[in-house]
Amino acid sequence: MSDSDKYQVEEPELAPDDPMRNFLPTSFGKRSKEANIATQIEQSRRQVEAPVASKKAASGTDSDSDSDSDDDDSDDSEDEDKFPVSHELVLHTHDRAITTVALDPAGARMLSGSLDGTVKFHDFAAMTPTTLRAFKSVDPWEAKKSSNAPDSHPIQHIAFSPLSGSVFLCITAHPQAKIMSRDGDVLTEFVKGDMYLRDMNNTKGHVGEIAAGAWHPTDQNICVTAGSDSTLRIWDVNNKRSQRDVIAFKSKVVGTAGRTRMTAVAWGAPAQGGNPVLVAAALDGSLVMYSGNSPFNRPTAEIRDAHKPDTWTGGVDISSDGRMVVTRGGDGLIKLWDTRKFKEPLVKVEHASTSDRFPMTNIKYAPNSSCIITGSASGHLHILNPGNLRVELVTPVTPGAPLIVVDWHARLNQIVTGSANSETHVLYNPTMSTRGALEVMTRAPKKRHVDDDPAFTMDQSAGISADSIITPGAIQGTKRGGVTASGKSRDPRRPQVQQITPFMRSQPDEKHISENIPLSRMLHEDPREALLKYADIAKKDPKFTGAWKSTQPVTQYAEISDDEADGGPNKKVKR
Template sequence: MGDSDSDDYWVEEPELAPNDPMRAYIPTSFGKASKEANIAAQIEQTRREVEKPPPKEKKQKKPASDSDSNSDSDSDDDSESDEEDVAEKYPVTHEIVLKTHERAVTTIALDPAGVRMLSGSLDGNINLHDFSSMTPTTLRAFKSVDPWEATKSASTDSHPIQHLEFSPLSGSVFLCVTAHPQAKIMSRDGYVVTEFVKGDMYLRDMNNTKGHVGEIATGTWHPTDQNLCVTAGADSTLRIWDINNKRSQKDVIVFKSKAAGSAGRTRMTAVAWGAPPSGGNSMLVAAALDGSLVLYSGNAPFNRPSGEIKDAHKPDTWTGGIDISSDGRMVVTRGGDGLIKLWDTRKFKTPLVQVEHPSTSDRYPVTNIKYSPTSSSIITGSASGHLHILNPGNLRPEHVTPITPGVPLIVVDWHSKLNQILTGSANSETHVLYNPKLSSRGALEVMSRAPKVRHIDDDPATTIDQSIGMSADSIITPGTMGSKRSGFTASGKSRDPRRPQVQQITPFMRSQPDEKHISENIPLSRMLHEDPREALLKYADVAKKDPMFTNAWSKTQPVTQYAEASDDEDEGPDRKKVKR
């Protein structure tokens, strides 16, 4: 057969039945396979499979005509379609799961652009995720940071991460609150920019201390000024900081508790800082451990609260969730007493609505509650692992969906630009929920990329470290491995206190003088390698012959005389002394 006839022949394929098991071993096509990813199939793989509740048993009725039975079936179909329509209204139809922590996830933050995500945990680490660099097969953090790595010793543990929040406008820095009296301002790459000062614990008047003297529970940013933030501490104060001045707070608000036996002090558990979009005055709302809820004007001076409710929640229960609506009129709180309450800032006396909602503050005090970006919904987690989307008017659930069934859902957030919901659970999982029809970028952008190309013989279970996603044949630069990779911290120091730090070779060290130059030009440098005892004994005979310091009284110094022992005194120490 010539070259001209090469296009005329065809290959006879075996004829197999459609259900023949042999089809699994025969390729569907020949030639070079296409590298284009099936984006629709990838997104469909992330669709959440939510089990529908079993249908309720209906009471037996008298037999009816066929028209009645048809109407009953139609009503069942309508109810199922209504549930699906409700789910399509919110970004909860699809999800991606990030497992980058070892303990419960307590806080989540997204920058205003929706590119970088932070997650904090009880393990004391902050994991940085970048949606622009993740693919469907590389869902992991690109960096893990311990804020107290440089100051903690080998015997101390890391401080749990209480709250993380990006600056509202630029997102160039974020506020880091840990279980410590000092909060930090860190860059978006995880480096400490500012560390606020700690107050003097021996001063009784909290107005005179320059910082917190107790553990900080939470904090937040000013809604319009990216240089101001506020922190709430266990020393019964709210402190407003200017991030450009770390040596002292800008303003301090001392809350005086009226509860019996508190001596005027209580722990501040939650704080929110909101401003209406019309440009009015901002407002500070804070909750205390004694059950109080206080409202301050967001502008100084903060001498007296503009509103105070003594028994907003049950005393000695942790009110960890608080948020202000986008119009600045409503405040929602979630207390440790198992209640969610809605408050009106214009009539700050009694709650408008309250509903029961089981609390998880006994184990996870940082459990929060959040308004949606448009304040058309309220979201919060539950002890059973469900996400509750509530109506902002009557606090009734509009949609409830399981995220981590049986495991408490601790923290939630709803990003305005991405229109995606983020959740953190007690099983160290971070879920990003989205809807391809309603959401943009973020998780949707991740699942719209082709998976990372991997060698055909590369088995992730055997050749890739699942904790860091690093292949066994990868070339690793020394000093670049994180704290979880080879026993070293991000700065290159060993976690083992008995292991000395490896001295790094730098251009400055290469230009240092050698040992010969030091011994010839630096006096007494040879004594570094001598035995101190031998060096001192070498001058013992010289000191006796020619004393330098005792030569003035060497001739007049009296001779030491010792009594000679008699024969009777040689019997030993057991002989009794003679009485004289």
């Protein structure tokens, strides 16, 4: 072949949709770290084949023409624009089914509770498309777990305070509820009642497992809990030693001895002002309503057969105007009630229940009560009309895994769901939603490193990375055990541990005693001095002898001489 001959080198050609193109460079030189926001948001679009529109499902009409198929596509697009369900963010932070989710009023922090007994903390401001994880995991009962305790208590319900969001109510499968800070610190642990008392009005707290709870709609210091001891207890977060009010519900079902388990509770109030409404459901099928703040001597209205007896009614919610109540029972029915005519349901529809496996399955009103959302046993999200409970949209979230808990945040306009396959989904729409998951997808992805997760790459005992090179004798040879005479550890890598002496162990906290133990200030008070303070008052105005004060004779004593005072000659001498 001569030099003048022309030859051509064949280059491999890739299809435009070939996934290998993502790994091939598109240009030479240093790349820009700026994120392609449009591409990242498009990657989070949900791959839903055929969402079910409400009008089609309600009317049950079928079309055979091509024009009708075009109408179906337009209806699907309209549903995506109407509800924030077009895109999603998926979090895998739990090991077992997720039973509750909560977002603070600002929408910056999200909490999720699970059957694994942990509460996971997520900050939208700290996550990127490649670092979708919780920054903190808290076990509310870690400090009180014994060495032989196998598991923690499952998380039943968590809810941020509706006004400030600085604290949240944490309810586990235990008689004691907790008030925790937004950073996971236990601020208040409500007292447990005396299980040997028959009258539940005389106990200071629950004596059975707590199933649900709710915050007061206008007072951030008041909350309510519903327990298996047939009581609703209203608490003041500043007083943990006793509840503020007790509502002892008396069941009218024969054979229950007047007791039943309270399964769900909701507390709402009109947005324009008015008396709050407290609604609770019981295991005997009853639905009870209380109006006002206190006292709760008798219910405003009570329905005995609201749902089938001995089925768990786990979902109760009140509309934003305080007039409508929606319940989801274990009998496979969703019912709509009017608080002004609290006798018969306005509408009821069939909906498969999951309360046999997950009794904490809920149902929620959307912001401004524009619709109602709930999950299903098939893993679909159902959006219902608030007036007639007709289906407006059914979209799969976790197909095959029951959708347990749902929530719709008003400020973010995003829907958060928790499923039995331990997945948390945040549904949003780029044109309708603000911040939250949308803010996460607009950030540049963080470059992942092997040391990003210290639980897998750090030797916790030595405090070094697992892939680091250790010089023989450099670290391991200098390890020394024991402590010095001053209590300082001989190991230079170990922090100094405070020495616990018998005196320090028995020394009480004076501030804790003064705040929590009544009349503790009398501990160091002289009883004689305390009684003498009332000597003059008792002499001037006797309380117990005042009835015969004017008729009491004057005591007269015989006069004795000095010799008699000294003993006198007749005094016997001791021998």
